[in-house]
Amino acid sequence: MSRKMICYDTQSCVRCFSCMLNCSVENRVRLQRNGKENVEKSLNTDYPHLDYLTPIRKEFGKYPEARQVTAFHHCNHCENAPCKNFCPTGAIEKRQTGAIVINEKTCIGCRACIDACPYDVPVFNAATNRTYKCILCYDRVENGLQQSCVEACPTSAMFSGDEAEVIAEAQMRADRYSKAFNEPYIVYGKDRVNGYVGNLAWLTIAPEKDVAHYMLPADPYKASMLFHSFARTSGAAVAAVTAVGLGAHFVYWLAKRKEMISEYEED
């Protein structure tokens, strides 16, 4: 199965939040399907950790130039997936479709993924001691369905499909907006964003000047994890060098001792 992608087009979006609603419904259906909750309880309980798609409305600038954007906070399903790389139990896997999925059964709630994610996406739930994030509806996609958010979108502001066709459509839309509004639009995540995340399976079409307002940083990384990586990689090297150095000192001491004993015997 080839890599699948989702694209969110900020210009076509009418902020109806059907995507968010359908995502929440889908996750409640999953609870029912997996026998974890009955229908009534699953519909009447808050599951903030299962809201994989969260709109965050922001206003910036001063009147009369003040503007609003609605940033969508969600997993971007990074090519390099730092959450997966830092998960100590291997509970996070990359599906053939490119979806980065947390296996609930092997997640131990250590929150390494939260520390690693430069987009601050995974959510820890103390009640279940697990971490949650968007699974790109891998269960639906691998059975020939669309992601629930895409399925709900009434304006095709969200669309999905194979990597090549999604990128082509996204780029075409971005070019069209650039011409129509006379300002550059970009497809965030189409190309390698940086070495930490790689490219993304969740693309976003947005005006270049507003990309940061859509919570899409130009250089996403977590400094604390760079220290952690440094400790992991340098630790082994420094320990090896130290062991060799101490071993050499011991051999040197043995040779020196032999020398001293023979000098003593000669005296």
Place this chain on the structure above:
Amino acid sequence: MERKIIVFTQLQRWFHMHSIHFFVFLTITGLPLLSPSFSGLAYVFGWPVSWLTDAGSAKEILASGMQVSRVVHRVMGILFTITAIPFALVMLTKIRSWQIWPERWGVRAILDGFRDLYICYVKFDKVNFGKYNMGQKQLAWFLMIATVIMMVTGFMLIFRSSFPDAIGALAKSAHAIFFILIMITMMFHIYLSTHPINRHGLKAMFKTGTMEERYVKEKHLLWYKKIEEPDKLVGKGR
């Protein structure tokens, strides 16, 4: 019978011994959490647990082992803290008589300290040391500071829901970096303290708590001059 000089008190020897136990447990349970290269340890912990749970696949056994590592690591960290606090309080009451304070201050003193280490560990010649040489003093200070940092960051990680995620991530990184630094320091400490040239110190720490006066006079003259008061000496000829 030759006069003996108390080098390490019973409390110091008891704490040192139990620090080793805690260090071993904290290391073997912390390594799988630090790096996947040590996930083999987690499988060892997870395998017996899998008999009692429905963990069947390799990944589930690994996850069980990781969870065991986390729990044991936390319990050991708390027990170590409970052990260390009374020890620290007792030692703080004698802070003026600590032998890890520098004999002299300044750049010249540091250079002389390095020269003495070179003579002692490379030339294997006699040096006029206090109770500890400069390397041992630095090790003691580093371990005290690093242990406090490990405890503070460790407790922050246990109660990390009380802190913002960014602070939790920083605590985790500091915990990892100081663990590596402690490991490297420990390699030096274990090698040099078990080295034949330090056998008297090793025996004092793990067996007798004392050293012969003749040896102290010969190897730790600066310290010997400080402790000539009779109440510090035990054994015949006191």
